[in-house]
Amino acid sequence: MDPPDTKPDLSLDFFPIHGSAGPPSMPMPTSASMSNSLQLSMGNGEGNVSPNREPNSRQHGSVHSGNGNNNLNTLLQMAGTQLQLMGHSENSSSSNNTMHMMSAAPKREYSPLGNLSRMKRSRDDEGSPVIPQQQARQVYRPSSPSIRTSTPPMSPHHSNNSSQVNQNGHQFLHQNIPLNMHMSMSPPYSSELPSQTSPQSSIHKPVPSSQGPQGQRPSNHNSHTDSSPLQTFHFSSHASAFHEPSSSCPDLATRRAAVREWGNQPLSVADPDLWDIMEKEKQRQWKGIELIASENFVCQAVIEALGSHLTNKYSEGLPGARYYGGNEYIDQIESMCCQRALTAFHLEPEKWGVNVQPYSCTSANFAVYTALLIPKDRIMGLDSPSGGHLSHGYYTSSGKKVSGASIFFESFPYKVNPHTGYIDYEKLEEKALDFRPKILICGGSSYPREWDYGRFRQIADKCGAVLMCDMAHISGLVAAQECVSPFDYCDIVTSTTHKGLRGPRGGIIFYRRGPKPRKRGPSLYQADDSGNYEFEERINFAVFPSLQGGPHNNHIAALAVAFKQVATPDYKAYMQQVKRNAQALVSALLKRNCRLVTGGTDNHLLLWDLRPLGLTGNRYEKVCEMCHITVNKNAVFGDSGAMSPGGVRIGTPAMTSRGCVEDDFEFIAEFLFKAAQIASTVLREHGKLQKDFLKGLMNNKEILELRASVEKFASQFEMPGFDVSTMKYNN
Incomplete structure (x- = not known):
């Protein structure tokens, strides 16, 4: 007499394999509950499940409990992304307990817990299929799983010509399970065969048909014998599951090599067009005079941190309170950066x-x-x-x-x-x-x-x-x-x-x-x-x-480098030189009767009012750019609009980073004043229209001469952050 029906336990145990020790046992369902939950109707031959099937009715196409001599060994085996059902039979008759085969659902990937939930929801009034556990196992891997894309009709008979035999003479049954029982995990995993039948596993389970859509078996069909008692399946994380490429997968090493090659190519190889443009930008920075007050040059250490592997990591949140895992070292970097920031500003x-x-x-x-x-x-x-x-x-x-x-x-x-x-x-x-x-x-x-x-x-x-x-x-x-x-x-x-x-x-x-x-x-x-x-x-x-969203960890690391340098005496000396250079530039421009807003500066920048020269900031900026000097147009008080501001902003930090001192800014002041004279001449000779002004700048002899002087002056200073001798365009 069967015990009362109970709902099966759908818990799944994950464990590594150590020697021959098996996993902890899992609660087994009763034979009655399994029998009730696995009734499957042949119907009209289309493989439909009859919703009105009584729990223990013995109709054609239903699967029921057999005698105690029948053994069912069923194993779910991961192969690729499919889970297979395997079993063997001893002293079984094909006239009773026939295993009806069904082709697998389309190949898809699911998480194991998600599939267990689907299995549970697929049975409203019946117990769900259970995956029991077994103590003794041996590893088995199928050679090639069959892959089908439809659910064919049920078959009452099938041959066992393709049965495989293990060391004990058992015949293993290979069959893909239906979609509502399909559980897939990322390979590789190892499953193991039972060495003996569990005494509680006397429950028979329906097996889908292997026939094709028209009732024909596909060419890769594996035949099966009668059902046997349900046995153990385990997902295993044992290291032996990770094996080297074999003859069955000859292109695996090639594909892995392709990934490694892609991930370790230098920019000059991976994207030579972009690399060439970046090399030209290096040349521009080296041969030009950088006077934009909001720009500067960073050191090599900052560049290394900024272009590092830290850009790979997501770290939303704050140190110690992240929304992603794996931030142990990111937390250390950000905490270090915060500490150094406070130290840098005393x-x-x-x-x-x-x-x-x-x-x-x-x-x-x-x-x-x-x-x-x-x-x-x-x-x-x-x-x-x-x-x-x-x-x-x-x-x-x-x-x-x-x-x-x-x-x-x-x-x-x-x-x-x-x-x-x-x-x-x-x-x-x-x-x-x-x-x-x-x-x-x-x-x-x-x-x-x-x-x-x-x-x-x-x-x-x-x-x-x-x-x-x-x-x-x-x-x-x-x-x-x-x-x-x-x-x-x-x-x-x-x-x-x-x-x-x-x-x-x-x-x-x-x-x-x-x-x-x-x-x-x-x-x-x-x-x-x-x-x-x-x-x-x-x-x-x-x-x-x-x-x-997530902070830029590479930026934070580079900022930590910068703050470390800011806290040094060398940095204080650098900022003192920045101020001295700004004062030298102010003095040189005032000697040339240039109008400066407030008449000078207390910091690193100055604002040159160009309106007395009849110039706008955008026109002067264009002339300077053609002479390889970078400044930026800037509004001064009283301007009517931002598109044609009346001044330019000039700063000294960038050229100070390259090693310029007061005497060098005397030369820079002369270059700036010469550019203003060229702009005034072109404006006077070609008119105030922007297109006429730009036309007057093309092939202008004075501009070409000034550019040559600027490049000769600037190229004598080294560049922070990169070696000029290794540049593509270093002449």
Whole structure:
């Protein structure tokens, strides 16, 4: 008498093979439950399952329990991506317990747990198929699994000509199982054959037919004998499953070699067209004079870290709290970078925190807005023509909102005094008290003078604003303590990492932490009255997941290299030379009666007003570019539009990185002045239309002569980051 029906256990045990020891035993289903769950009807010969079949009815095509002399050994074997059903029979008769075969479903890959779920859902009122376990096993691998793409009709008879025999004389039955029982895992796995029949395995299982769609057996059909007791199948992670390519797979080594070859080709081989363009860019940097204030040259160590294998890893989140695994060393790198950032700017970790993940300073600024504001809250920054940055909420005089900050938040600019070029702090305070911004921003992109952070602090406290500094352009001077530090006054400080810091392109956010001084800005949406700064959690959450995905680990590693260099005495000497070179350039241009905004500079950059020469910044920039000098057009106060600004911005960090000193900038000043003379001459001779001006520059003898002089001057200086002698174009 069979025990009561029970639901089978669908748990699957994964274990390595060690010697001859078997896996732990798995609960076995009762014969009644298995018999009830595996009734399969022949129907009209089309292989349909009858939904009205009674549990123990013995109709044609059903599979039922046989006598105790019948043995069924069934093994699920992984081969490629298919799972096969195998068995053998002793003293069995084909007249009873006939195994009906069915071709496999289309070859697909499934996770084992997902397939177990499908198996369970496929039986509403019956028990699901169970995969029992066996202690003693031996490894078996089929030579070639059969692959079919349809479910053919059931067959009442089949031959056993293709049966395979093991060492004990057992005949192994090979057959693909139906789709609802199909479980596939990524190969290789090993399965093992039972050495003896489990006493509990007296349950017979229906086996699908091997006939084709028209009832014909395919050419690769493996015949089977009668059913035998159900036996054990295990997925195994044993190392022996990973074997070398054999004669059955002769092209495996070739395909693996092709993958390795693709993954280890140098750029010159993998993409010679791109490599050639990059070599030309090397030549341009080497033979040119780089004077864009926001550009610099990085060292070889930074380039190595930036182009490293760290770009392969995803690391969403923060150190110790990632959304991906395998970040042990990535956490160490980012933690090291944060520690070095605080050290480089002489900050105490108890009072300041840092996030090094922003992709740019604009991203960093917007992360601060997102963290502390809600849409339509108010921000206040320096107007772009006065030297501010677009990300501080710039919009045109016509009201067009240019930056995302001006689109999502209400922004109102403060400006410089039109006569002096300095920030008008009196009007700034008046506007701030009227506008009442939530965030007051100091810092800019083309302001050549010191910032009065103490005055900003007073104004921010009066209007109840958080004081934020964008020190992107002067961060190198701040780290070298060659200018006033915003950290003494501001609540939040952002910066780029590639200008004066000579690191990779990216952004960074510093924020105050710990106890908050009395009357120091508002408590924005504070959840408690602890009196501590609430920036850290908000800013980190704004960076990820609010605005960014995974950080660029290669960039963070390269930034760690740069911060290590920033903390050295050599870097301080470098920034001191940057300032001296800027002063030398100012003096040389003033001697040539050039008009400079504010009359000079306190930092690394200067702003040359070209309007007295009748020039615009974009035309002068074009002449300089043809002479192999790079500057950038820049708006000056009073400009009517950004497309034709009245000035150019010039900086000294890049050429200082190449080894230029004050005397060298005397030559550079002469080159700049000569380019202005050429531009004025072409404008006078060819007219003010842009197409006529450009026509006058073509094959201009003066431009060719100046270019030759510039290249001769620049090529005498070595290039940081790469060896000129190994360049393709080094002459």
